Amino acid sequence: MESRTIHPFLEDKTLLITGATGFLAKLLVEKILRVQPNVKKLYLLIRASDNNSAKERFTHEVVRSELFNVIKEKMGTVNLYSLVQEKVFVISGDVSYENMGITNSELREKMHKEIDIIINSAATTNFYERYDTAMNVNVVGAMNVLTFAKCCTKLKMLLHVSTAYVCGKATGVLSEKPFVMCETINENSYLDMDVERSVLANKLKELEALNATPKEVTKAMKELGIQRAKLHGWQNTYSFTKAMGEMVLGHLKENLQLVIIRPTIITSTFKEPFPGWIEGVRTVDSFIVAYGKGVLKFYYGDPNSKLDVIPGDMVVNSILAAAIVHENQYSQEVVIYHISSSSRDPLKNADIMYFTFQYFTKNPWVNKDGKPIKVRAPLRPFSSKASFHKHVSTHYLPLLKMLKFVNLVSCHFFDKTYRNMKRKIYTAIRLSELYEPYVFFYGSFDDVNTEKLRLAMKKINMDEVLNFDPRCIKWEDYLMNTHIPGVVKYLF
Numbered sequence: 062m063e064s065r066t067i068h069p070f071l072e073d074k075t076l077l078i079t080g081a082t083g084f085l086a087k088l089l090v091e092k093i094l095r096v097q098p099n100v101k102k103l104y105l106l107i108r109a110s111d112n113n114s115a116k117e118r119f120t121h122e123v124v125r126s127e128l129f130n131v132i133k134e135k136m137g138t139v140n141l142y143s144l145v146q147e148k149v150f151v152i153s154g155d156v157s158y159e160n161m162g163i164t165n166s167e168l169r170e171k172m173h174k175e176i177d178i179i180i181n182s183a184a185t186t187n188f189y190e191r192y193d194t195a196m197n198v199n200v201v202g203a204m205n206v207l208t209f210a211k212c213c214t215k216l217k218m219l220l221h222v223s224t225a226y227v228c229g230k231a232t233g234v235l236s237e238k239p240f241v242m243c244e245t246i247n248e249n250s251y252l253d254m255d256v257e258r259s260v261l262a263n264k265l266k267e268l269e270a271l272n273a274t275p276k277e278v279t280k281a282m283k284e285l286g287i288q289r290a291k292l293h294g295w296q297n298t299y300s301f302t303k304a305m306g307e308m309v310l311g312h313l314k315e316n317l318q319l320v321i322i323r324p325t326i327i328t329s330t331f332k333e334p335f336p337g338w339i340e341g342v343r344t345v346d347s348f349i350v351a352y353g354k355g356v357l358k359f360y361y362g363d364p365n366s367k368l369d370v371i372p373g374d375m376v377v378n379s380i381l382a383a384a385i386v387h388e389n390q391y392s393q394e395v396v397i398y399h400i401s402s403s404s405r406d407p408l409k410n411a412d413i414m415y416f417t418f419q420y421f422t423k424n425p426w427v428n429k430d431g432k433p434i435k436v437r438a439p440l441r442p443f444s445s446k447a448s449f450h451k452h453v454s455t456h457y458l459p460l461l462k463m464l465k466f467v468n469l470v471s472c473h474f475f476d477k478t479y480r481n482m483k484r485k486i487y488t489a490i491r492l493s494e495l496y497e498p499y500v501f502f503y504g505s506f507d508d509v510n511t512e513k514l515r516l517a518m519k520k521i522n523m524d525e526v527l528n529f530d531p532r533c534i535k536w537e538d539y540l541m542n543t544h545i546p547g548v549v550k551y552l553f
Contacts, residue, residue: 080183246294337547362500
């Protein structure tokens with residue numbers, strides 16, 4: 062497979078990738094350089110104070126990371142750095158700002174003349190993000206990328222990375238269809254972008270008038286994001302603002318070709334450049350880590366609901382496949398691709414919890430003192446909020462209160478024990494609040510468009526180089542031998 066290259070489409074093409082130090086973008090840059098070194102140019106937009114700082118950040122966080130070890134072995138370190146110097150152009154910028162924060166007008170004009178494809182992977186993926194931050198990056202940022210894209214005279218397409226969970230807490234088969242402007246999940250509300258920005262601005266003015274501390278402002282902004290999301294039918298600020306980002310892109314794109322990739326929960330690499338590489342704690346990993354460390358023994362969720370996960374390298378392969386197909390298949394309509402597993406190779410919450418138990422039984426987590434943490438049973442599920450809160454209030458809160466009192470009268474002799482128990486309780490509660498939409502998910506993502514994309518790759522003999530078919534994943538093997546070991550190795 063290493064001897065084969067990506068379809069000639071990417072040869073002599075210039076790409077702009079935003080959010081270039083993010084998990085997916087790193088995988089994308091590595092894949093392109095490894096299998097298609099004949100790409101003409103990669104413009105990478107990175108948040109930094111200036112271009113030199115952006116280049117330093119790219120070198121330290123991307124090229125020198127373990128992710129690039131395979132390509133270093135294949136090409137040699139010297140040749141890799143020569144290739145990067147020749148093909149990669151790192152630019153300081155921020156999608157939140159006009160012109161994506163690129164202040165050099167000559168550079169902008171040069172990019173406008175050269176760029177063939179824009180891949181927008183810049184995003185804040187924090188579920189409980191400040192509303193102003195999420196709005197600036199996921200909504201305004203998307204608009205700024207689109208505005209820049211319209212100035213690119215050679216542009217074939219704007220490929221935008223979103224999330225499949227813009228669907229909210231929907232059930233049944235969820236089709237690959239775009240949003241229309243002002244659409245909401247809650248039929249009793251009306252989503253007006255101007256109103257949302259006005260609510261946000263007014264709240265910030267109110268906080269300023271109250272002389273609120275930075276901590277108070279952050280808390281208020283986070284709470285406002287959740288409030289506005291739930292008002293319109295979404296569960297968290299992330300999925301709400303990503304949905305709004307899709308809406309503004311679809312509404313304002315005019316004749317520009319827009320392709321939207323909607324991955325589900327992204328996990329560690331399946332095969333490329335090597336199995337198990339991951340960066341940043343993701344939805345399912347929070348449970349894995351907390352359980353392995355002995356912090357979490359129960360969770361709020363339905364063990365029989367689907368947990369839709371997809372490896373990061375498969376998402377990257379789907380992005381490149383979409384770029385290849387749409388270079389010659391212009392579509393006036395917005396094209397959506399669900400990159401998911403629930404309709405082809407479903408995984409249940411109970412499966413992943415059991416495999417996690419099996420893994421840590423055989424490979425216990427070692428604490429800071431060098432002692433193994435024993436797990437005695439899989440995470441215990443509670444399928445209703447009432448049963449979950451009853452379990453916490455009956456078995457943990459009284460003991461916590463008692464321990465707090467004993468700790469006080471003993472001059473904080475039990476301080477460590479008290480903090481550990483408090484952390485365990487609040488970790489369980491926090492995870493239940495954040496991830497409820499994902500552990501009570503009863504839909505399946507239709508992937509008719511994505512299946513057509515897979516077939517298109519097969520026709521041009523690219524289905525192995527760009528594999529994104531979840532049917533080839535054996536979940537027990539992947540989780541036990543690839544993903545969980547990767548989480549333990551790379552995240553901790």
